[in-house]
Amino acid sequence: MKLRLMVNGESRETEVREGESLLYVLRERLGLFGSKNACEQGECGSCSVYLDGELVCACLVLAGQAEGSEVVTVEGLSEGERLHPVQEAFLEAGAVQCGFCTPGLIVAAHDLLSRNSEPTEAEVREALAGNLCRCTGYEKILTAVQMAAETTP
Amino acid sequence: MSTTTRTTGGAIGASLDRIDGPRKVTGTAPYAYEHRVDNPLYLFPLRSEIVRGQVTGIDASAAEALPGVVVVVTHENAPQLADTGDRELAILQSGEVAFRNQYVGAVLAETFEAARHAAGLVEVSYAEEPHEAELREDGDLYTPEQLNAGFPTDTEEGDVEEAFSSAAVTLDGRYTTPMEHNNPMEPHTTVAVWKAGDLTLYESTQGAHPVQRTVAKIFGIDRNRARVVAPYVGGGFGSKGLPHANTILAALAAQMVEGRPVKFAVTRQQMFTGVGYRTPTIQKIRLGADSEGRLTAVTHDVIEQTSKIKEFAEQTAAVTRSMYATDNRRTTHRLAALDVPVPSWMRAPGEAPGMFALESAMDEMAEKCGLDPIEFRIRNEPEIDAETGLPYSSRNLVACLREGAERFGWRDRTPAPRSHQEGRWLVGNGVASATYPVFRLPGSRATIRYEGDDKYAVEFGAADVGTGAWTALTQISADAIGVGVDNIELRIGDTAFPFASVAGGSSGITAWGSAIFEAARVFRERHGDNPSEGDEVQARTPNNPETENYAMHAFGAFFVEARVDVDTCEVRVPRMTGVFAAGKIINAKTARSQFMGGMTMGLSMALHEESLVDGRFGHVINQDFAEYHIPTNADIGEMDISWIDEDDPYVNPMGSKGIGEIGIVGSAAAVANAVYNATGIRVRDLPITPDKLIQ
Numbered sequence: 001m002k003l004r005l006m007v008n009g010e011s012r013e014t015e016v017r018e019g020e021s022l023l024y025v026l027r028e029r030l031g032l033f034g035s036k037n038a039c040e041q042g043e044c045g046s047c048s049v050y051l052d053g054e055l056v057c058a059c060l061v062l063a064g065q066a067e068g069s070e071v072v073t074v075e076g077l078s079e080g081e082r083l084h085p086v087q088e089a090f091l092e093a094g095a096v097q098c099g100f101c102t103p104g105l106i107v108a109a110h111d112l113l114s115r116n117s118e119p120t121e122a123e124v125r126e127a128l129a130g131n132l133c134r135c136t137g138y139e140k141i142l143t144a145v146q147m148a149a150e151t152t153p
Numbered sequence: 154m155s156t157t158t159r160t161t162g163g164a165i166g167a168s169l170d171r172i173d174g175p176r177k178v179t180g181t182a183p184y185a186y187e188h189r190v191d192n193p194l195y196l197f198p199l200r201s202e203i204v205r206g207q208v209t210g211i212d213a214s215a216a217e218a219l220p221g222v223v224v225v226v227t228h229e230n231a232p233q234l235a236d237t238g239d240r241e242l243a244i245l246q247s248g249e250v251a252f253r254n255q256y257v258g259a260v261l262a263e264t265f266e267a268a269r270h271a272a273g274l275v276e277v278s279y280a281e282e283p284h285e286a287e288l289r290e291d292g293d294l295y296t297p298e299q300l301n302a303g304f305p306t307d308t309e310e311g312d313v314e315e316a317f318s319s320a321a322v323t324l325d326g327r328y329t330t331p332m333e334h335n336n337p338m339e340p341h342t343t344v345a346v347w348k349a350g351d352l353t354l355y356e357s358t359q360g361a362h363p364v365q366r367t368v369a370k371i372f373g374i375d376r377n378r379a380r381v382v383a384p385y386v387g388g389g390f391g392s393k394g395l396p397h398a399n400t401i402l403a404a405l406a407a408q409m410v411e412g413r414p415v416k417f418a419v420t421r422q423q424m425f426t427g428v429g430y431r432t433p434t435i436q437k438i439r440l441g442a443d444s445e446g447r448l449t450a451v452t453h454d455v456i457e458q459t460s461k462i463k464e465f466a467e468q469t470a471a472v473t474r475s476m477y478a479t480d481n482r483r484t485t486h487r488l489a490a491l492d493v494p495v496p497s498w499m500r501a502p503g504e505a506p507g508m509f510a511l512e513s514a515m516d517e518m519a520e521k522c523g524l525d526p527i528e529f530r531i532r533n534e535p536e537i538d539a540e541t542g543l544p545y546s547s548r549n550l551v552a553c554l555r556e557g558a559e560r561f562g563w564r565d566r567t568p569a570p571r572s573h574q575e576g577r578w579l580v581g582n583g584v585a586s587a588t589y590p591v592f593r594l595p596g597s598r599a600t601i602r603y604e605g606d607d608k609y610a611v612e613f614g615a616a617d618v619g620t621g622a623w624t625a626l627t628q629i630s631a632d633a634i635g636v637g638v639d640n641i642e643l644r645i646g647d648t649a650f651p652f653a654s655v656a657g658g659s660s661g662i663t664a665w666g667s668a669i670f671e672a673a674r675v676f677r678e679r680h681g682d683n684p685s686e687g688d689e690v691q692a693r694t695p696n697n698p699e700t701e702n703y704a705m706h707a708f709g710a711f712f713v714e715a716r717v718d719v720d721t722c723e724v725r726v727p728r729m730t731g732v733f734a735a736g737k738i739i740n741a742k743t744a745r746s747q748f749m750g751g752m753t754m755g756l757s758m759a760l761h762e763e764s765l766v767d768g769r770f771g772h773v774i775n776q777d778f779a780e781y782h783i784p785t786n787a788d789i790g791e792m793d794i795s796w797i798d799e800d801d802p803y804v805n806p807m808g809s810k811g812i813g814e815i816g817i818v819g820s821a822a823a824v825a826n827a828v829y830n831a832t833g834i835r836v837r838d839l840p841i842t843p844d845k846l847i848q
Contacts, residue, residue, distance in 0.1 A: 017264050019266040020264070020265075024265060027186075031189070033181075033184075034179070034181065035180070036387070037186075037418065038340065038421065039421040040421060041421070041779070043421075043777065044338065044778055073180065074178075074179065075179065075180050078179050083178065083179065091170050091171065091175065091178055094170075094171070094742040094745070096171055096173075097743075097750065098337065098386065098387045098388040099173065099176075099385065099387065100184065100337075100338035100619075101338050103177075103178075103180040106178060125787055129785060129787060132338070132785060133338070134336060134338050134390070134754075134783060135388055135619050136746055136749065137746075137749040137750050137752065137753030137784075137789055138753075138784075138789045139749060139789060139792050141786070142786065
């Protein structure tokens with residue numbers, strides 16, 4: 001079937017097969033590899049994207065459910081070469097290692113800061129509770145979100 | 154001609170931001186699955202539904218009839234491999250099944266969902282044979298000829314039994330560590346394409362060249378006809394250190410569809426079979442000491458598992474051969490060969506499980522001797538490395554213990570177990586030592602080329618699995634060549650560049666950095682300070698003659714505060730201190746992350762990780778992140794990480810020791826020791842789950 005949706009501000013149209021997830025469509029049909037597939041069942045948050053403004057795990061959204069929707073992925077957060085403050089903060093804090101959980105964490109942190117510009121540590125931890133990282137031990141990720149909160153306009 | 158001013162160092166030691174960072178935070182760094190390829194096919198594997206036996210029939214008709222399915226590959230139609238000596242990798246060459254979930258075939262289809270759907274429609278019948286898939290102390294055991302990395306299986310010095318009989322204090326402890334799975338966030342992934350006899354693999358690996366050599370041998374092609382590309386890798390922790398059957402399956406299937414790329418990313422559930430795991434261990438430690446608390450006898454006897462199809466002999470007790478001083482010592486390793494997948498490397502294989510046992514036993518023994526556990530360790534500090542008889546190039550364990558005690562506030566600890574309660578929480582503190590050898594793998598070669606405009610290219614095939622190699626190697630190159638980091642163009646992660654050894658054993662910086670320094674020396678010798686564009690040299694990691702004169706190890710110490718709920722027995726770790734003596738630190742920012750990540754995995758080993766095998770069916774039952782627990786951010790409290798300035802001129806030109814693994818060595822014991830101090834309950838079987846604390 002045909003799927004039409006807006007991705008990062010662009011209108012996109014693609015064939016999909018039944019059973020395909022939004023994550024599969026983003027990666028394999030639209031070539032947007034920023035959202036990662038690390039568990040495929042909503043446990044790790046690596047595929048976090050915005051679906052009509054809501055933070056979702058793209059692996060848990062059937063492609064058909066996204067028909068006519070607006071999707072924003074990690075690729076849609078920076079403006080050209082200019083990184084979003086959340087992305088800057090992850091770099092500067094040293095919150096990135098292998099980088100595979102990073103896009104999901106950045107989208108989740110972006111979502112938190114868009115709702116709450118001065119989150120407490122507990123609120124940051126809660127907002128990122130659905131994102132697993134195997135490399136870092138999280139500490140610098142929490143630091144990065146606080147740094148971003150200070151610089152996000 | 155270059156007119157760049159030569160610098161005299163300064164890049165090494167700088168807290169540089171990650172060079173690979175911008176691509177990672179924007180989601181544009183291409184991991185293995187994400188290289189742009191034309192017209193790919195998707196692979197979904199067929200996995201055995203018995204533990205041991207033979208495939209007797211395959212009916213793929215329903216699968217083949219599904220739209221989008223291109224071919225169902227099984228042992229009946231798979232191409233023959235040129236080398237079948239490695240039975241882990243020699244897949245689809247017969248109908249033999251050696252463990253549950255072993256690959257017995259694969260579906261190739263135009264989309265992933267079509268492949269997955271079709272795989273479920275293939276009917277495979279089997280002749281089943283009896284199996285044994287669980288490690289048992291009373292099962293059949295054998296003595297391997299040697300352990301991994303060439304360590305001897307058993308060692309004995311002095312007269313252990315005599316020493317025990319005359320010891321003032323003795324301890325006899327049995328410790329177990331469970332099967333664990335590495336679970337890097339990026340699943341094991343291969344994109345394989347054959348064109349006119351040339352094989353290209355976009356691979357998630359810790360070593361592009363080791364994979365190239367393995368596949369060339371297995372498929373019987375010249376090495377230079379196999380190219381492996383791995384610029385960005387989403388973690389490995391050892392499981393991507395050696396190629397596994399998933400890589401061979403993708404390449405084998407791709408042979409049947411010449412010209413079309415085959416994409417195969419193992420699913421998270423499939424990550425629990427066939428891509429390696431930490432072998433479970435049963436360890437017995439006996440310690441004897443004199444009335445002053447000096448060890449007079451140490452034995453460490455290990456039972457662990459391997460697979461019937463390939464030996465993996467983890468060097469679990471090797472660390473005990475040198476950690477503390479004693480005149481009488483014995484270490485042994487016995488293996489149970491089971492109908493299971495082949496164990497493999499997982500962060501600090503050997504040291505991590507071995508030091509859990511040894512450092513738990515040291516804590517128990519300190520109490521029996523009436524000594525503070527730090528003082529007990531200091532009393533047993535060796536003067537030389539007992540394993541080699543050589544002095545240490547540097548050994549600053551005592552400094553780490555003292556510095557850590559100060560930072561952590563060890564003097565405030567109440568030594569008596571279960572003597573400190575705050576509300577619902579029983580509070581305790583624990584300490585343990587850390588160590589890791591400086592491995593130096595041979596054979597890496599670095600190319601340095603002057604490319605004009607003050608730019609020097611530095612090239613070799615090394616993989617950055619998230620460690621920070623992109624950044625650290627750029628810093629090393631800058632100092633070796635004598636220019637700024639902005640003058641370096643590093644190119645790694647591809648067998649198109651010269652050979653690089655595996656990113657394993659915390660050896661990468663030592664091996665690759667030494668090659669860079671050697672290449673830079675030769676480059677200046679040949680081309681001077683003002684080279685012409687295109688001037689180039691290649692040099693190999695030189696032998697380090699000092700390895701004949703010195704034993705080389707990194708050391709460290711962990712301090713943990715554990716809080717145990719008095720009723721539910723939930724364990725929390727609100728703070729952890731790690732102090733390391735690991736030579737020169739190349740990049741403070743990335744190094745800190747490496748130490749911290751190791752400690753976090755040690756905390757995880759202590760409290761969470763355990764792959765549970767159902768012996769009847771031979772598979773891991775908790776095969777996803779819902780049931781195989783790794784820490785979330787809520788599990789991590791305050792982490793205090795530091796290192797002492799250590800000047801070791803013998804290890805390599807950088808003065809650095811490996812740091813990727815030491816953080817997990819001993820940290821699980823520090824948690825267990827803290828839990829004991831909090832509760833009075835000694836948990837000798839990891840992980841420390843609440844059921845083991847309920848009395």
